[in-house]
Amino acid sequence: MSYIKEKLYLFELNPPRVLAMGFLGLILIGTLLLNLPIASADGESIGMLDALFTSASAVCVTGLIVVNTAEYWSMFGKVVILLLIQMGGLGIMTMATMVALIMGKKISLKERLIIKEQMNQKTMSGMVRLTLYVILMTFSIEAVGAILLSFKFVPEYGIAKGIWFSIFHSVSAFCNAGFDITGNSFMSYADSPLTIFTLSVLIIIGGTGFAVLNDIFRVRKWKRFSLHSKLVITMSVVLLLIGTIFIFILEYSNPLTIGEMPLWEKLSSAFFASVVPRTAGFNSIDTAALRESSVFVTIILMFIGGAPGSTAGGVKTATIGVVLMATISIIRGDKDIEMYEKRLKQETIFKSLAIVTVGMGMIVLISFLLTITESGTFMDLLFEATSAFGTVGLSRGVTPELSKLGKIIIIGTMYAGRVGPLTMAYAIGYNKKHKRYRYSEGHISVG
DSSP, X not given: OOHHHHXXXXXXXXXXXXXXXXXXXXXXXXXXXXXXXXXXXXXXXXXXXXXXXXXXXXXXXXXXXXXXXXXXXXXXXXXXXXXXXXXXXXXXXXXXXXXXXXXXXXXXXXXXXXXXXXXXXXXXXXXXXXXHHHHHHHHHHHHHHHHHHHHHHHHHHOHHHHHHHXXXXXXXXXXXXXXXXXXXXXXXXXXXXXXXXXXXHHHHHHTTOXXXXXXXXXXXXXXXXXXXXXXXHHHHHHHHHHHHHHHHHHHTTOTTTTTTSOHHHHHHHHHHHHHXXXXXXXXXXXXXXXXXXXHHHHHHHHHHOSOTTSSOOSSOHHHHHHHHHHHHHHHHTOSSOEETTEEOOHHHHHHHHHHHHHHHHHHHHHHHHHHHHOOSOHHHHHHHHHHHXXXXXXXXXXXXXXXXXXXXXXXXXXXXXXXXXXXXXXXXXXXXXXXXXXXXXXXXXOO
C-alpha cells in the first residue's frame, strides 16, 4: 500500500480510539456474563459494579480482585475470566483477525492499520502474517507452560482438575494477568522450583513482546537484533537483577516474608518478587508483610512494567531506557542520543518523555483521589494506584476494602493502563489537523 493511501486512511480513522473502544466493549460483555447468577458458586448475582471490576481486571490483564477467584466463581465464571484474560492479553484485533481468518474473511485495510497500532509496528507490511505468528507463538508457549505446571498440579489435584489448573495459570502467567484459582496465589508453592520457575519464564516471555521474541527465535544473532530488541532485553535483565538483589537484601531477615526460608528458597522468592511487578500479579510471599523499602522498589518496578507490544503494562522498559539514555546524553553534553551504534529519532525521545510524564501524572492523580475516598495508608494507596495503572494486580489488602467510588477509580485506572497512557491521550484528543507553520525559537532557562 502506498504511503499516501495509508495517510488518507489514517486521516479518516483514529486507531487509538478504535482500540480503546474495542477493550471497552469486551469489558462490558464480560460484565454482563459475570453478573449472571450462573457465574457465581452460590448462584447469586455478584452485582454490576463488582462484575465490572472483575471484567475490567481480566480484560486489562491486571489481577486485582474484589472476591476470591477460587472460592467465589463457578466453573462458568472462571472460564469467562480465562477467556477475557486471553482476549485481553492477545489484544482485540489479534483475536478478531483470528476469528475472521477462521471464517474465511479478508482483512480490510482499516483493520490492518488498527493491527499495526496494536502491535506497535512501524510499517503495515506482513500484518496478517505477523498476527498469525503471534497467535501460534502464544498458544504454543501457553501449551508448554501448562504441560510443565501439570507435573505439579495433576499429582496434587487429580487429572481433570490438575489440567484445568495448569491451563488457567499458564494463560494467566503468559498474559501477565495475575489471576489464580489456588485461593492464595502461590504462597504455598514457594518451595516448588518447578512451579515458580515455570511461572517466572511465562511472565518474562509474555512481558518481553512479540517483536523481541521474533528476533530471539528467528534471527538468533545479537548483532542482527533490532535496536528495540537490544534495549528491551538489556533493560529487562538489568531490572530483574536489581529487583532480585534489592528484595533479597531488604527482606533477608524479615520473618514474615523470606526470613525463615532456606537460602535457595529466599533467592527464588526474591527473584519471583522481582519478576511479578513486570505486571503479573502473582506472589509467593505476603505482599502486605513487605518492608516499606521493598514496597517502594516494587512500586518502581510496577511503574516501569514490561516491553512495548507485549502483554505487560506500565510505561514500558524501552521507554524508560530511552529516557535514561536521553538524560545521560544531556549530562554528557552529547548532540545526539545514541544506543548500540544507532542514533535515536527525536520523535522517539519526545514520545518516551510524554509517556513517562502522563504515566506519573496519572498515578499522582489516582493516589490523591484514593486518599480522599479510602482510609488506607498513603504507601498502600500509592501501591494500589501503581498496581492498577501498571496492570500488575498486586495489592496490600486495599482492593477488597475499596469503596464504590474507589472501585470506579481503580477500574478507570486499569483501563487506562491497559490501553496505554499515550494511546488514551490520542484517543481523547486526536487531532487530524497539523499546523502549516512553525514559530521562531524562544529561550527558557531550566534547571
